[in-house]
Amino acid sequence: MRNLIKAVALVALSAQLSAGISLNVSDRASIKNAASTIAYGLMNYYTGNITNTETTVGVLPAPYYWWEAGAMWGALLDYYHYTNDSSYNNVTIQALLSQVGPLSDYMVPWHQKDEGNDDQAFWGFATMSAAEKDYPQPTVGNYSWLELTENLWNTQVRRWDTTTCNGGLKWQIFTFNNGYDYKNSVSNGAFFQLSARLARFTGNQTYIDWANKSYNWSVNVGLIDPNYHIFDGTNDLVNCTGQDQILWTYNAGIALYGAAVLYNYTNGSALWAERTEGLLNATANFFSPYDNATNIMYEPACETVNTCDNDQFSFKGYLSRFMWDTTILAPFTKNAVTALLTPSAEAAAIACSGGADNTTCGQKWYVGGFDGKVGVGQQMSALETIQGLLIGGSVPPLHSNQVHLMVVATTSSAPVPKQTRPPGKNDGSSIVVGGFNRSWCLAVVVALVNMGLSNSP
Template sequence: MRSIIRYLSLAAAAQSAIAVNLDVTSTDSIKSAAKTIAYGMMSYYKGNVTNTPETIGVLPAPLYWWEGGAMWGSMLDYYHFTGDDEYNKVVTQALLSQVGPDYDYMVPVHAKDEGNDDQAFWGFATMSAAEKDYPQPTVGNYSWVQLTENLWNTQVRRWDTSTCGGGLKWQIFTFNNGYDYKNSVSNGAFFQLSARLARFTGNQTYLDWAEKSFQWMKDVNLLDDDYHIYDGANDDKNCNDTNKVIWTYNGAIALYGSAILYNYTNGSSVWQERTSGLLNATANFFSPFDNSSNIMYEPACETVNTCNNDQFSFKAYLSRFMWATTLVAPWTAQSITTILTDTSKAAAQSCSGPSDGVTCGEHWYQGGYDGKYGVGQQMSALEAIQGLLIADSVPPLHSGQVHLLATTTTTTTTSATPTATAVATPTPTKKKKNLGGMNEPNSLMWSIPAIITVMMGMSDLALGMRI
């Protein structure tokens, strides 16, 4: 009965609201705005209501498996920034529901829609749980970092040197559309997870693979000299036909991985330069018009209204990983905070849609709700707004700083030295996705705005050392 009363009271409060109210200078206001948006996002999730195995942890169609992992990552951020543990049991249940029979997020029932990139988004969530010292899981006696390592080990075994000199294919299984495509999100995600595991565990193997995967992206021109990251290339053409569409999340994923390695290497000039370059390249994702300075958008699809359900959420990961960069590379904090504060205000203004008056939209530069609603729009607004609290949060931890209550009965993976190049070829049925940001590739390109100038003095460099 209590839960019904609570639901009705929240619904009534939402009905009486006309928009999400956000004062970026008030912690209470930021938390209140985040709570409202998180509630709206979680309302799309039905798994904890039906409590059936098919629905736990995943979002309803037409949303795909990977976006569930992405959403739980956002909710881990929500708890970390706000301290509100209302959803923790749901988040934990969801993350553990998808571990798969080998505790590595290879889930047979999702073989038709699990690629390397999809799997990695669940890895982002489990890695975040480890770094945030989120209460350890009880399933399989694995810790969050061990689950992440298990996932990473499946991917490193799929590093494919038969074409393009290496790299991960987009798809894991031969029967899935896009198997002959090597894309930046799969390889960038592998790079970021390798970097974060290196920092967390101190294991050289992860650092070696982070450096190797980053260099590979440069070698095949998925990452250009100006640090713009392109969508991918066909490996049956030896990656000589780069698809030059640029998506926000590719730049974001690589930026945070680079910042992690800047931090882990105690301010390496190499990773400083790469972090700066990747940060500068994010200028492409802001200020679509003269009257929308510092407002984030998705250049490849948003202004022409062609974004799909996947792409509606991409801005969430740009906000998430830009905000996260400020903790591990503090010299970036001033420029990132300035930009994302303006973006958060615009995001909040978009959260004024019917019928509850606080539903979030897609086009933040329009100054209000635009009629485009869904999980991706809620998640994007949530990550932009809750990140305003990051300066007062605990930075990502190392293994020695967390409470590893879970113990595995199997050999841990941190000492592994994987060198395999085999590509998995199991047997189920077909899948869904098309190329290019989880959509069809196209030839769209655009002019690159002026880059952000990042200034760093010696005192700031000291702040960027390993924490």
């Protein structure tokens, strides 16, 4: 009897620990609840909204770099867009406006040592999304989300470097930062995508010209190969005659969505249809790490060998974000994207079974549970992958003549209160995860174990 009770207890405990966040991919309410839980967990890493310090509002604490905060606010913009839950809007607006810099272009003097072209661009992704999604406009500063994005873009176009490699953006902005001689795909891909999105949003020919120019440059120096693989970067000290051929998920996602935007902007041109399809097909490199993990996303350059760093933990989130976005502007991709990201979302939900509340997200979605690796990147990657399941009911990105320029956004520098629990949830004492009420399950386990001990011979 004692052994039987122990066995039942262990089975119950195992089921509870491995179940993860409850997710029914066919139920919008279930998806929203899962996204809400993960977003709440993500915000637990941010403390800047309870300070009034210029250098801490809007950014994440060490060891996270400046750029990842911009990426996080972009993920929370998506969260609002998909779920219509405005719980984090005030803190997101405060954060985005706290980092605009003296010239309103996201050149922030106290971040010179960790601001490259790619870092700056991730804040641009967020402000561009705010413009396209008709987010409440700033009330101070005499700028709109569009103007902030254009200001940022203008700083980058001035850095287009023709002294080597016939063009391209360097990774770093400042000569004193490591990597100044490297022209990488994330910087140039982000510039391409922002150019494409600005072209579609404004109709300005200058942006489409630069989108074409930057994409063609990447092809010409071999950063995008004939099979649409996107290599990490190239050294301008040797005039970009070779490439670092490592593949990262975020490079693929950034380029893919830029191509999809231009497919839409050019009314389905054959050229951008071919490029969009080719870039999507090339994402196959980032799925199915093992035979028993079909269509589950992973980071092949580091994940299976346990060498990912804090930056790289977040990369899958951007591939998911931009793959989902692609399905709206290039609808012919919908079936292929859904076939990849739905199993990934289900696996990510199961991996979100760690921490004291058993809803903290891990990194390796293919292990069927929580792997113990936690952080902003892990939380954000799961959030982007799962909340994207709601994209079918969302409004496509707007054009400039469709947005409301009414200024209603909260921009006060006063601290914004932190959420005390996931929006729409109860006090968390009986959160249902994976079909189990956690507090009930633990109570049963404890009771069974105690019974076994009290009845032991």
